[in-house]
Amino acid sequence: MKRQADLRDRAALDAVFAAHEIDSVIHFAAKKAVGESTRIPLEYYDINVTGTVNLLLAMTRHGARRVVFSSSCSIYGETPKVPLDEDDPAAPANPYARTKYLCEQLLADACARYPELSVIALRYFNPIGAHPSGEIGEDPTGVPNNVLPYMAQVAVGRLTELPVFGDDYPTPDGTGVRDYIHVSDVADGHRVALDHLDDEQGLRVFNLGTGTGASVLELLAEFTKAVGTPIPYRIQARRAGDVPTLIADPGRVERAWGWRTTRDLTAMCADAWRFQRLHPNGYSSGPPTV
Template sequence: MAQKILLTGGAGFIGSHTYVELAKAGYEVVILDNFSNAQRDVTDRLEVISGQDVTCVEGDVLNAPLLDKLFADHKFDAVIHFAALKAVGESTEKPLDYLTTNISGLYTLLGAMKKAEVFSLVFSSSATVYGQPDQLPVPETAPRSFNNPYGYTKLVCEQSLEQVAASDDRWAFGILRYFNPAGAHDTALIGEDPNDIPNNLMPYIAKVATGELEKLSVFGDDYDTPDGTGVRDYIHVMDLARGHVQSVDALLRTGNSHTVNLGTGTGYSVIDMLRAYEKAAGKDLPHQMAPRRAGDVASVYGDPDLAREVLGFQAERDLDDMCQSSWNWVSRRKNT
């Protein structure tokens, strides 16, 4: 019988792509999402892509009675927990919302899992837990810190999972530290769709390409990098999605926890990204140089070796693929 996964935040950007890969791998999936940052038609699009009915429950991960009912109605083998608030800037304005959704949300979920005796969970962490790393590529053993309330929530969640895992060896956690997810599904039916001004580089460039934003400001061109602009590790969202399948496979197969980076191990600069997007969109994109932003670092890219050793994970898609799939998605979305 197919193994069954609860996918919190499964209507969101990374969650929806992960749904596709889980369905392809033969898992049965139930989405829980409150649609605070997702379009309602995502589930229709997932049905087209996966060729199967999508089970989606609208609700909040903080709603303990709802979670208890979900776990009573379904016999889940594991949970993949994406549901969270993720905008770094907003987290400094509304820290309490972030602490509640991200930290209390995880605690509520773990409480329901414990009652139902479901002990395997994949958690969406972030390279933000490395703060300003002083070693490149960043290994999983690098010291952890935080620069903002969002980063604090990811650090506290990781540490909480470590405490819980140490208390009872039935728990198995896959803590996945994402670098910068980018791109979209090849069908251009799902992708990243921020309503507000995007926080991240690729969706910002995408909105410049569609004409929704006037121009890109490149913050800092005097860093110690090949072209002077900031360098980051971008990973195609479909590679990232596959990493979740490999993580949940490993948890269910071995019962052992793991904490790994999910990145490519390659850094691309802001200008690399801009040029690749211009190639994908077939036009020049307006941009201007601007002063460095406080707190930004020159380069961050992850060491991908442990994910390869533990999960057999390796990113396969390159920057051109990220930009082309993103452009296909945003240009189609704008015209439908």
């Protein structure tokens, strides 16, 4: 039976745990946009941090001891080091990143208090793409906060042009460089993480990334190839909270689990465009009539 509840509602959470025998949790529920977090920081702390506290309290009350946590590469902040491994110091540069780092600290403290807990925090680098079928994809409410869904909506005519925030970063073309990872690889990483929760107790942290960076303009060029027509864009001022470069060192997860990503930037863009082309107005619309 499906249940829907807000993690900030402790009574609703207790009802969910009481109605099911839950031994493992994958904790995705959070707000996730860097720019938005600088505009509404208190909402980010309320949803991301309070929600995590309530989930941990419910788990301890109901005997659930295993959790995979959706963390973020934004924890690393602005650093000259490339690529970044899990032992590099945290330097979160915006409210979103600080909420994710605080949640990791909460998880560590919970593990110290409850040594039977087994927690894996997956620090995603930048997930993009869609299911290869084109039937499951990203359908943001309102104006997208992330670059690829914004590109996709420009490509189908819902938005007029892509804003590129900053062309004066210390990167090859001046635009921000990120390690993009296909959402299907992210999903597969969670499947494997569930299989390894019992390897040891306590908190473990793993990067999920490809180890390869692409700039905003490089991503735009690859997505333009998938679409087949130019996508208008305009350079704008830097956005608060952004950093120049974030690229993963994915070696720890490969050494521990023998796992690595399998999909490249071309596949990410092609799959994202397939979803948007089949659903030009998101899930509210069916296939296009043309």
